[in-house]
């Protein structure tokens with residue numbers, strides 16, 4: 223295990239939702255599990271009128287992640303964690319004189335022995351990242367001569383290729399690339415990381431992982447919730463920017479990449495970026511029209527409960543055509559994947575919350591057996607379930623007992639929950655710990671982010687400006703627009719978990 227040096231975590235935008243709901247709870251769990259260094263301090267920074275005491279109350283002692291009835295010992299434990307947390311009010315603006323902030327950091331550093339090792343976590347809207355970097359630089363707080371300095375930025379990283387490039391260039395004026403950590407919380411999920419192990423630690427999979435044996439690849443990211451309280455942000459973003467450009471293309475890169483020569487961050491990221499650069503860019507409107515489907519959820523009743531349509535959500539333009547569903551067919555132009563279609567979809571207000579990758583293997587080329595309905599072409603599938611019920615399922619044919627050679631498809635499955643020691647870290651715990659240890663493997667590099675935008679930009683452009691663009695309505699609680707099935711070639715369909723109860727025992731969660 224890597225060593226975690228003594229350090230200070232300085233969170234900008236600390237008065238916000240992400241800090242209270244994700245970052246501090248993740249730090250608390252790391253503290254409970256003894257992963258924090260001996261000398262560790264959190265300094266929250268924002269414009270809100272808070273003090274050390276009121277900030278601690280807000281993010282620790284009065285937080286919902288703590289059980290209500292704490293015993294004396296547990297309370298002391300929580301108080302000890304809260305004692306590590308401080309707050310600095312920046313004043314009216316993020317673009318201000320950081321001299322006071324620099325003094326506060328220096329005082330805490332001297333008092334608590336954090337050895338000039340600082341992580342700056344930007345939990346603010348992205349338009350503030352450059353301002354904070356510039357002002358830290360002015361104070362010499364990006365200098366690494368006496369201790370390391372790391373700069374974590376949240377998503378979204380850019381709005382399109384141009385703005386992502388501009389942001390990279392802006393940040394590179396103040397931080398070197400190896401100091402910048404771009405969060406993609408999907409990379410912090412255990413099963414996403416397990417993709418690398420499944421592929422590269424098992425000789426039964428890797429030899430088959432190519433165009434000779436794989437028919438197509440399907441990736442689904444479905445959420446049962448709508449846009450909740452983030453309508454204002456989402457309406458300017460849409461599913462393509464919100465999920466596809468980042469989380470889903472990161473998953474695609476791990477599925478498609480070549481074997482890295484080692485497990486170091488740069489080796490893995492070099493291969494990921496090569497895969498992203500191999501995505502065939504859809505240049506003309508006809509191709510984009512034929513290879514993409516966009517949809518938006520409509521009001522419906524789910525289990526007797528009325529659910530709003532997207533246009534009725536708070537913060538959403540009542541005439542909005544922003545997509546809450548996106549399905550895309552594309553190809554990866556390299557030796558391994560020539561002509562293998564990738565089908566990727568993401569959506570809100572689906573029947574269930576699920577993220578999974580399905581590798582569809584080609585059927586055997588001479589088929590001598592059929593199932594009891596006389597059908598021959600059932601493919602083998604490897605299903606990697608990212609969430610929930612994290613695990614792996616292999617679907618393969620076995621002989622139906624008795625006379626003759628009828629084939630029935632059955633499952634071999636593995637669930638993380640069946641491991642005796644399955645205390646899976648949350649994505650934010652894992653990513654924070656990695657950044658504290660200087661491991662950037664699970665963070666996106668500048669060129670990866672730009673390669674992903676390069677693929678997405680023409681689709682965004684067509685969806686915004688194309689003359690024949692359609693946004694299909696789908697009722698909240700169904701698997702998206704019906705014609706998304708037509709994207710998939712041949713006799714294949716999307717695997718809609720939950721519609722396969724009969725041949726999928728235990729592997730479909732409907733909530």
Ligand SMILES: NC(=O)C1=CN([C@@H]2O[C@H](COP(=O)(O)OP(=O)(O)OC[C@H]3O[C@@H](n4cnc5c(N)ncnc54)[C@H](OP(=O)(O)O)[C@@H]3O)[C@@H](O)[C@H]2O)C=CC1
Nearest residue numbers: 235237238239240241268269270345346347348376377378
């Ligand atoms: N919340 C979540 O679940 C997720 C958030 N993110 C990303 O993390 C970052 C922070 O998210 P979140 O905490 O939800 O955001 P918030 O809207 O809660 O903002 C965080 C803080 O930023 C400060 N801020 C500075 N300038 C502005 C501004 N112009 N408008 C609003 N706030 C401003 C505010 O603090 P003050 O006014 O006190 O200075 C605010 O409390 C964003 O980049 C977001 O996209 C990513 C994934 C999930």
Ligand SMILES: O=C1O[C@H](COP(=O)(O)O)[C@@H](O)[C@H](O)[C@H]1O
Nearest residue numbers: 377407408445464465469577609
């Ligand atoms: O980044 C985002 O992710 C969430 C989904 O995350 P998950 O870990 O619950 O799968 C999504 O709801 C949100 O719109 C998006 O911004």
